[in-house]
Amino acid sequence: MQTSSGAKLDFGRVALLLVFLGVGGFFWDSPALWPLKVLVVMIHESGHALATLLAGGAVDRITLAAHESGACLSRLPATHFAQVAVYSAGYVGSALAGAFLLLATFRFRLRRLVLVAASVGLAVMGVLYAGDGFTLAFCLGTALALGLAAKYLPDGGVDMVNLFLSAFTALYVAFDLRSALGHGAAAHSVSDASLLANLTPVPSWAWAAIWSFVSLALLGLFARWSLRAARPEGLGSSLLSGRR
Template identity: 35%
Template sequence: MSDKPLKFAIFLSLVLSLIAFWDHQVTSYLKEFVVLIHEICHATAALFTGGVVKGIALHGNEGGETIATPASFRGSFILVVSAGYVGCSLVGGLLLRAGFSGRHARQTLILFGLFLISVSVLYSKLGELAYFTGILWGVGILVVGMLGESISILSLVFLGTSISLYSIYDLSDFADKLSDSDAGILAFWMAGLSPEDLSSEDVPKAVLFLGYLIASLWSLLSIGIIIHFLRSSLHEHTIEVTEDNAKLADWERFPGDLSPEAKVWLEKRGVDPESGIVIPPDTFFGMPPKDN
């Protein structure tokens, strides 16, 4: 029997719970963690495209900043700016897949914790919010990964859901702070302008349109990435369970258990299906035949 409905119900319950407590004080610590993941994705894209990362900072108001110098080729800036939301979706989708598949959950969680600690030490300043957020969450994730497989699976699903949801939700409020958002920064850059050159009241309609277009494209791409990982992980897990069950059934039937058809076939040929001994012709089992 497939466990897709149960796992989808868990995912949906987490989404609804996070939405219900979105403005709660406890959730604010989770938001800062996701913002850190967002900034780490910017930094990772800069490094992979040949750029230089100078630092990562969090501002404490669900805002962050990655100070980086992109590579010289023109498309590198687009990749680095887009990596915040799209990268968060990839991270969230990968964590969801690792949690739902149930394979190597502890190892995945431990590596993720070590990665957070390493990035925080290398690219955030000692004593600042980004440093403490990365270290505390990294150590916490590391400890949970050492506690056992079951709690690691639940933690991966929770973290993947939280990162995925925030990466989509945060795109919806970019219009209120266009010049400070990733979509706005990319829109200004594509229009050949700088956010510092204009106040929020003087934003050209072309830049505003580009900002909405970029945010919409990122949203669709993020949703597609999350759905892809969610569906593929559930489908893969179901196939794996079915194959295991089939192999287990074959193992249990071989060599001792025979199908009813095989037993009848052997009995008709004078062989005891249980012991394999040839039955003498004058041996009867059950009720003897009646005389006519």
């Protein structure tokens, strides 16, 4: 399998990515996937928080709920551009996280380092900004699980964890778009899209469609870069290889 530039894609990785997408989509409502949904919500809210800090604002707290919702309460700069950027950051934050996870794992062979970075980042966000006990417990517990996976799983296992997290991020973006378009602005009166609609002439469904398309395009582009076959002198392309 080749890209338009002639670079060969690793068929095993591409096939496994498609399997993960299919499994995640089929079992989307399974309780077994609940921790992953809450994790992506936390990544989403962290995107808002980081954008707030970059824009010169202040983050008061982040809260997660067991029913897979979340909120980032911040004090934003008064500028119109800063507010649009912060409200938009949640839509693309999780997509960028998944995209860089793919790139760091398969393009730069930083599989363990990127999982450790995710563990540390999640713990730091929880300690600094968790607004309640559930949010803090989830962040610290998930950070511990990711850290243990980075330390004890073989290389192939870490690759599969990272690939599944990236696939699940893409699914979450797609299902979020379906929810926004299927239920309309009335059912999402406090959604990011509705907040953006209040600031601009663009309706909430259009904002949801725009940022979901951009997010999925980013994930697709990074996947194309990341899932190329390794050169013979590299560290190997098999996801199922053992620890070296």
